[in-house]
Amino acid sequence: MKVWIGLAGLLLLSLVVAACAGHAWASPVDLWRAIAGDEALRSRLLFEWRLPRVIAAAFVGALLGLGGTIYQGVFRNPLAEPYLLGSAGGAALGATVALLVPLALPQSWLLPLLAFAGAWGATLLVIGISRVAGAVDAAGLLLAGVAVAAILGALRSFMMLALSDETVSLQVVLSWVLGGVQTPTWSGIGWLVLIVAACVGLAQTLARRLDLLGLGEAMAHAFGLEVRRFVMLAVLAGSVIVAAAVAYGGLVAFVGLASPHVARWLVGPLHRPLLPASALVGAIVVVLADAIARSALPPAEIPLGLVTAVAGGPFFILLLARRLRS
Amino acid sequence: MTVLTAENLRVARGKSTLLRDVSLTFHATESVAIIGPNGAGKSTLLKALAGTEAPTDGQVRLGRRNLAELPAAERAQEIGFLPQHFEPHWDLSVVELLEIGAGRARSLPVDALENTVAAFELGGLERRRWSTLSGGERARVLLAMVLVVDPPVLLADEPAASLDIRHRLDLLKALAERGEDRLSVVVVHDLDLAFSFFDRVVVLARGELIADGPAAELVSDPRLDDAFGVRFERLRAGEEWHLRACR
Numbered sequence: 001m002k003v004w005i006g007l008a009g010l011l012l013l014s015l016v017v018a019a020c021a022g023h024a025w026a027s028p029v030d031l032w033r034a035i036a037g038d039e040a041l042r043s044r045l046l047f048e049w050r051l052p053r054v055i056a057a058a059f060v061g062a063l064l065g066l067g068g069t070i071y072q073g074v075f076r077n078p079l080a081e082p083y084l085l086g087s088a089g090g091a092a093l094g095a096t097v098a099l100l101v102p103l104a105l106p107q108s109w110l111l112p113l114l115a116f117a118g119a120w121g122a123t124l125l126v127i128g129i130s131r132v133a134g135a136v137d138a139a140g141l142l143l144a145g146v147a148v149a150a151i152l153g154a155l156r157s158f159m160m161l162a163l164s165d166e167t168v169s170l171q172v173v174l175s176w177v178l179g180g181v182q183t184p185t186w187s188g189i190g191w192l193v194l195i196v197a198a199c200v201g202l203a204q205t206l207a208r209r210l211d212l213l214g215l216g217e218a219m220a221h222a223f224g225l226e227v228r229r230f231v232m233l234a235v236l237a238g239s240v241i242v243a244a245a246v247a248y249g250g251l252v253a254f255v256g257l258a259s260p261h262v263a264r265w266l267v268g269p270l271h272r273p274l275l276p277a278s279a280l281v282g283a284i285v286v287v288l289a290d291a292i293a294r295s296a297l298p299p300a301e302i303p304l305g306l307v308t309a310v311a312g313g314p315f316f317i318l319l320l321a322r323r324l325r326s
Numbered sequence: 327m328t329v330l331t332a333e334n335l336r337v338a339r340g341k342s343t344l345l346r347d348v349s350l351t352f353h354a355t356e357s358v359a360i361i362g363p364n365g366a367g368k369s370t371l372l373k374a375l376a377g378t379e380a381p382t383d384g385q386v387r388l389g390r391r392n393l394a395e396l397p398a399a400e401r402a403q404e405i406g407f408l409p410q411h412f413e414p415h416w417d418l419s420v421v422e423l424l425e426i427g428a429g430r431a432r433s434l435p436v437d438a439l440e441n442t443v444a445a446f447e448l449g450g451l452e453r454r455r456w457s458t459l460s461g462g463e464r465a466r467v468l469l470a471m472v473l474v475v476d477p478p479v480l481l482a483d484e485p486a487a488s489l490d491i492r493h494r495l496d497l498l499k500a501l502a503e504r505g506e507d508r509l510s511v512v513v514v515h516d517l518d519l520a521f522s523f524f525d526r527v528v529v530l531a532r533g534e535l536i537a538d539g540p541a542a543e544l545v546s547d548p549r550l551d552d553a554f555g556v557r558f559e560r561l562r563a564g565e566e567w568h569l570r571a572c573r
Contacts, residue, residue, distance in 0.1 A: 076415040211426050214415045221378045222409065222472075224402025224430050269416035270425075 003266050007280040011058065014284050018054045018291035019046070023298040026050075053183040057290040057304075058283040059192045060181055060249035061259075063241050065282025066203045068256030069263070069275050070238035073210035074231055075138050082242040082256035085145035085235065089152035090122025091115040091246040095176050096156050100163040112182065112247035119243035122148055127232060138231060179250040179305025181290050192248065199241045200279060206234050207271035214269070253305045254312030255282050255289075261319055285312075329354040329509050330375060330479055334384035337370050344370040345381075346533045354478065357505025359520035359541070360513045362530035363554050368513045369410065369483055371530065375511065376407040376481045388479075402430045406472040408482035410513075412464075414456055420467050421452040427471035438474060446470040462493040469497070480504055482512040498523055521545045521567040529553050545569075 020026045026034075026046055034046040067082035075084070094114035098107060130144040164170045184192060209230050212220040217227050242256070263278035289307045296302055330352040337345040345367045352358060360368050373379035375386055377393045386393040388404055396404075414423070424442060428434055435441075443449055446466045451459070459467065465485060473480065482501055489497065494516070502523035504510040514520040520527055520541070527544045529537040531553040537544055544550065545567050551557050556571040 208429055211429075214418070215426065216409075216413065216415065218378060218409050219407075219412060221398070222376060222402065222405075222407035223427070224399040226398050264416070268422065269418055270422050 003277070007266070007277065007284070011280055011284050011287070014287045014291075015054055015058060018057070018287045019051055021291040021295040022050055023295065025295075049183055052186060052189055053181055053294075054287060054290070055189055056184050056192060056248055057181045057287045059196045060245050060252065061255055061282035061284065061286025062196055062279040063199055063245035063282070064249075064252060064256040064286065065259035065263070065278040065280070066199055066275060067238050067242040067245060068258075068282070069260040069271070069278040070203060070206060070210070070234055070241065071256070072260050073206075073213065073271060074234045074238065075142070076214060076216075078261065079257070082238065082245070083251065085126045085141060085239065086122035086148040086152060087119040087239055087242050087246065088251050089149040089156070090118035090120070090125075091243065092118070092177050092251060093122075093152050093156045093159075094118025095250070096159050096173050099173050099176065100159060111176070115250075116243045116247040119246045120239055122152060123235065123239035123243075127235065141231070141235065175303055176250050177305075178303030179252040179308070180293070180301070180303055181249045181286070184248070195244055199244065200276065202237050203241065203275045204272065206237060207275055210234065210271040249286070249304065251305055252286065252289075253309040254316065255285050255308050258312050258316050258319070259285060261316075265319075327354045328352070329389060330511075331387040332371075332375060332384070333387065335371070335374055335381045335386070336383040337367075337374055337379060338382045344533055345374065347384075348530075348533075348535045349384075350528065350535070350538065352479075352509055352511060354509055355505065355507055356509060356526055357502040357524045358509075358511045358526045358528060359502075359524035360511065360528045360530065361515075361517060361520050362536070365532070366530040366553075367533040368530055370533075372407075372481050372483050372511070372513055376405055377401050378407065399430065403432065403475060404477055404479060406475070406477035406480045408468065408472050408480070408485045410483040410485070412468050417455045417457045419453055419455050420448055420459070423456070423467060423471050424474055427474045431475040434475065442470050442474045446473075461489055462496075465489055465493060465497055469500070478508055480508060480510045482510070484513045484515055495519070517569045518567060521569070522565065 016028060016031070019031050020028060030042065031046060034043040034051070064082055071080045071082050071084055072078055074080070094117055095111055098111040098114040103110060126141060126144045126148050129148065130140040133140065133144065160170055160173055164173070209225055212223050212225045213227065213230065215223065221227050259282040260274065260278045262281045263274055267273040267277045285308070286304070289311060290304055293302045293304045293307045328351050332348055332350045335345055335348045336343065348371060360371065362368050370379060374381050377386065377396070380394060388396060388401070393401065418426070421439070424439055428439060443452060446469060448466060448470060451463060456464070468485065480501070485497060498512070498514065498519050501510050501512050505525060512524070514524070524541055526539065527541045528535070529544070529550060536553045537547055537549045539547070546560060554571070556573060559570040559572060561568040561570065
């Protein structure tokens with residue numbers, strides 16, 4: 001119980017700190033005034049721009065935490081991460097198309113839509129290939145994932161070279177690929193709440209079977225799990241969750257890899273508590289990283305993925321060192 | 327009463343046949359040791375009986391029903407399977423492992439976990455993590471996980487292989503004693519223990535069924551010597567048998 005109160009308190013604190021942080025710093029009193037409906041320009045900027053973005057960052061982090069936990073559970077590998085199986089490559093290709101190919105739709109929703117489609121499509125492609133090749137186990141999926149990621153990466157590089165010109169620079173594409181939370185409208189936040197709630201529910205339905213799979217395939221099968229069917233189901237579920245995270249936050253490194261480790265350390269390896277704990281840890285990390293991204297080098301904004309990688313890398317090395325020592 | 331039946335089982339993987347035309351009938355209350363030299367097909371037979379390896383031909387029946395057509399969750403309630411090797415991927419605690427094992431029952435008495443902890447002498451170990459347990463403790467935890475739902479059938483694949491002699495003796499004795507009111511089928515490497523503890527012995531060699539009968543009769547059967555490719559010198563000490571192999 002203490003852990004949950006601690007995590008919730010930490011999330012709240014990081015939301016407040018992140019909402020105060022930015023190009024122009026605000027105080028908690030300013031925040032309160034903005035939420036209470038103050039009409040001053042400063043308050044309206046806080047309410048219309050900064051708060052939605054901070055909340056969106058929390059949701060992106062929660063989705064990455066969930067996705068990472070599911071992938072590590074399915075592949076029974078603590079180094080598995082949510083962008084495995086080509087979802088990162090697919091999302092990046094989708095975003096590149098949205099940014100570089102002139103299509104008659106507003107980019108604000110074309111980009112998340114194509115990134116989502118790319119991430120999910122790539123995972124479906126990987127599953128399809130592994131089925132055709134008759135290698136529908138976790139190892140087969142991984143190999144197919146590596147192959148698909150390489151092909152998608154090559155396609156994206158080609159598109160970037162062939163289609164970028166004076167109007168759309170490579171920098172725009174690159175900054176998306178390096179990750180950054182979109183600022184949604186308040187009605188957009190409503191949708192995000194629904195999406196995240198659905199994803200948490202979806203993940204919880206997998207929890208008991210992920211625990212079984214953690215006993216090894218032979219034991220899981222003996223305990224009544226249809227292993228292959230479940231691996232497919234869990235990968236599909238994980239990829240929907242990751243695709244949603246990518247659509248709103250681009251490719252944010254390390255969060256999906258590291259959050260489950262921290263959560264496992266806090267609540268143990270059973271998935272029923274692990275999944276929500278990992279979502280909370282992910283949310284805290286991305287909220288704080290996004291605050292740093294916005295406020296470290298004003299007026300410029302550092303890509304979020306760079307912040308999480310720079311902060312997450314050493315942290316992860318520490319975690320590994322601890323683990324090896326024990 | 328017959329509870330588990332193998333009918334003309336054949337298991338082939340690629341070009342090699344691991345099990346050839348094996349038919350066996352198991353009763354609801356008996357302890358059966360499966361013995362045989364390396365590559366005899368003991369593990370394959372056990373996996374086929376447990377439903378974790380689908381036979382190429384033939385079928386396994388649980389009661390009257392074809393095991394292959396039984397939903398996996400239902401099979402898991404009826405048949406407990408103890409694999410040869412077990413290493414969980416996450417460092418779970420003893421109580422977490424027992425909870426996962428208990429999760430396959432539709433309903434359990436409230437005190438099932440407590441009773442299991444007491445029956446397998448796991449008191450005081452509940453919060454310990456798998457990585458901190460000794461070999462003997464691990465064997466007890468694994469058995470407790472499988473038996474927490476008290477399945478009518480237990481199939482065990484040489485679970486004692488890595489244990490020291492005392493723990494091996496304890497474990498095999500416990501598995502054999504389970505045959506007093508349940509079915510317990512165990513792949514056993516140690517022939518002395520197989521003939522001393524178990525009601526019935528099944529001998530396999532090169533994927534074929536060589537002999538099947540009461541332990542007391544089979545121990546003097548010359549087919550045993552042929553199956554292992556040695557000549558056994560049989561020594562009896564009270565209830566227990568000692569088989570010494572000579573070339």
